[in-house]
């Protein structure tokens with residue numbers, strides 16, 4: 001057993017632990033064992049609703065729609081069922097490639113320059129639960145001003161997306177477990193499907209950074225109360241120190257419902273469209289290479305495959321910008337700006353703090369800590385280490401709202417000073433041990449509302465099976481680069497605090513080649529452009545809006561110009577909100593479910609064609 005192998009969960013972790021834990025069973029490696037359902041014949045392939053993608057939004061929607069007894073619901077998910085290993089808070093799933101869509105941005109010559117291949121990785125979840133299985137689980141809703149800015153004058157329905165009307169949609173699924181937060185009953189609620197709470201396990205350095213941010217003038221506050229600046233002890237989507245994905249919170253509890261069919265390991269390749277009526281009949285999905293099946297929707301097909309894969313699926317089906325589709329000889333059925341307006345939050349590596357007096361943790365200790373988590377759900381692995389806190393700051397005065405999150409992530413590297421001078425930014429970010437053990441703190445200044453916009457199109461050589469082309473344009477707008485450098489300036493103030501000095505935490509002398517070690521804007525500019533990091537929080541490709549020229553769906557999430565098709569995930573957000581987009585995505589699915597219920601139950605169908 002080599003401790004170096006522990007980092008990444010799943011296979012390696014399990015192999016390492018298999019000698020000590022009976023709970024690591026062979027099914028970890030077994031290939032998708034498909035349910036018998038997909039072997040059923042065509043006659044049973046007609047549903048009321050088809051939900052394409054069992055991700056963050058898809059699982060919420062599946063729960064809500066299948067609660068209606070006379071509705072038959074199908075969920076089609078490309079990934080497989082979750083595994084208990086993904087539930088350990090201290091073990092980051094975001095590096096575990098088998099459950100990810102391993103996409104990359106296009107090389108552009110101005111950002112991601114020193115990342116492998118000169119491009120940034122974009123990794124979202126490919127597993128039942130989607131990115132809610134591979135994310136950091138931070139529960140942040142963003143700020144009122146973000147939602148209010150989605151409003152479009154003249155479009156009455158856009159008023160429904162004002163924050164004041166959405167707060168109940170957030171609360172609908174919330175089960176807040178921290179009393180000091182819950183007392184603010186305007187913002188928080190109990191009794192929903194999704195437990196949110198802080199970790200009980202707090203280590204010494206969480207306290208040091210917390211106090212250092214306080215010295216910089218930031219108060220500890222609940223970020224979900226529309227404030228501008230704070231140091232935040234995050235709430236996470238956890239129950240009993242175990243990850244709650246939307247799969248475990250919303251889907252698993254209702255799996256027994258007779259009218260709910262969930263197929264995993266199936267990739268939807270096309271939306272079937274009746275071109276005469278401009279209406280959607282259903283979808284085609286691949287159960288194994290070259291073997292495809294149809295599924296029909298009597299009422300609606302709802303896409304929730306995320307901001308990148310939605311583009312691929314829509315373009316392949318003839319919905320997208322005419323000029324782009326023509327390049328692939330795809331006949332345009334509806335000419336819509338699908339794939340434009342791509343936005344991702346952005347940050348940079350290179351800002352690492354070294355903690356010198358941390359003794360290396362022994363292999364036995366780590367193994368014992370795993371045992372403690374598996375048996376009792378406690379100990380260091382029942383935490384995310386320094387990642388439990390972050391600071392939200394307001395760079396510009398325009399709004400009374402944050403622009404930047406200073407996010408922290410611990411890592412363990414051999415603490416020998418000589419080695420640190422030699423390690424690259426990429427090595428400083430490569431997880432070596434669970435997050436709970438660290439002697440290096442990477443600080444990421446995340447631009448929450450970046451200005452740069454990009455575009456997603458089909459793979460040039462292999463549109464159907466190849467990875468979509470992501471022109472992310474990270475840091476393209478000079479405003480973004482300036483904001484990044486300004487945030488680094490602020491982050492460096494940490495070094496001047498008494499708390500950090502007392503704890504002897506200093507900048508780690510990592511190798512920043514080809515950028516010099518100078519402490520000035522030019523150097524940080526260079527670092528940001530070379531060590532750019534895409535947050536993998538893509539939005540905007542199917543943005544909602546009032547008309548076909550600049551949006552893909554209307555404010556009721558219906559795709560313009562076609563019947564029977566909605567989109568209900570992060571891709572409909574016109575812009576980012578000032579925080580992560582996990583809670584906002586669950587909220588969008590909640591809103592979508594209400595709209596659909598209303599349309600079919602009260603108005604007997606906006607799409608009353610059948």
Ligand SMILES: Cc1cc2nc3c(=O)[nH]c(=O)nc-3n(C[C@H](O)[C@H](O)[C@H](O)COP(=O)(O)OP(=O)(O)OC[C@H]3O[C@@H](n4cnc5c(N)ncnc54)[C@H](O)[C@@H]3O)c2cc1C
Pocket residue numbers: 052053054055056057058076077078079094123124125126127128129130131132134135136137138139140266267268269304305306307309313535536537538569570571579580581582583585
């Ligand atoms: C590493 C990481 C950490 C993050 N941390 C946080 C955080 O701490 N807090 C926060 O607020 N946000 C965070 N986010 C962002 C947030 O979790 C996601 O952006 C959000 O969950 C996206 O939800 P979605 O429903 O749009 O897509 P997803 O959850 O990605 O769901 C899409 C689903 O569709 C499936 N799918 C795709 N194509 C097909 C197809 N053709 N056929 C069938 N199925 C398909 C996928 O496999 C996936 O399950 C993080 C994101 C990442 C990547």
Ligand SMILES: *[C@@H]1O[C@H](CO)[C@@H](O)[C@H](O)[C@H]1NC(C)=O
Pocket residue numbers: 327328329
């Ligand atoms: C599109 O069709 C034209 C004419 O049939 C053909 O020459 C061209 O190679 C096709 N392009 C692609 C990308 O299939």
Ligand SMILES: *[C@@H]1O[C@H](CO)[C@@H](O)[C@H](O)[C@H]1NC(C)=O
Pocket residue numbers: 371372373375376
């Ligand atoms: C789990 O908790 C019980 C009771 O507190 C304790 O006896 C046991 O040693 C713990 N197990 C581990 C592996 O820590």
Ligand SMILES: *[C@@H]1O[C@H](CO)[C@@H](O)[C@H](O)[C@H]1NC(C)=O
Pocket residue numbers: 240374375376377
């Ligand atoms: C938490 O999980 C542990 C381990 O499975 C279990 O023993 C304990 O009862 C759980 N606690 C609660 C409150 O469910």
Ligand SMILES: *[C@@H]1O[C@H](CO)[C@@H](O)[C@H](O)[C@H]1NC(C)=O
Pocket residue numbers: 422
């Ligand atoms: C450190 O880097 C230098 C130059 O890149 C190299 O010559 C040296 O071998 C490295 N040292 C170690 C211990 O890796």
Ligand SMILES: *[C@@H]1O[C@H](CO)[C@@H](O)[C@H](O)[C@H]1NC(C)=O
Pocket residue numbers: 152545546547549550
């Ligand atoms: C479409 O909507 C945008 C703003 O939402 C507006 O600027 C534009 O003028 C509209 N175009 C048409 C053709 O109505």
Ligand SMILES: CC(=O)N[C@H]1CO[C@H](CO)[C@@H](O)[C@@H]1O
Pocket residue numbers: 069070071072258259
């Ligand atoms: C539409 C549909 O298939 N409805 C079925 C849902 O399940 C109940 C029993 O669980 C059946 O009676 C319905 O026919």
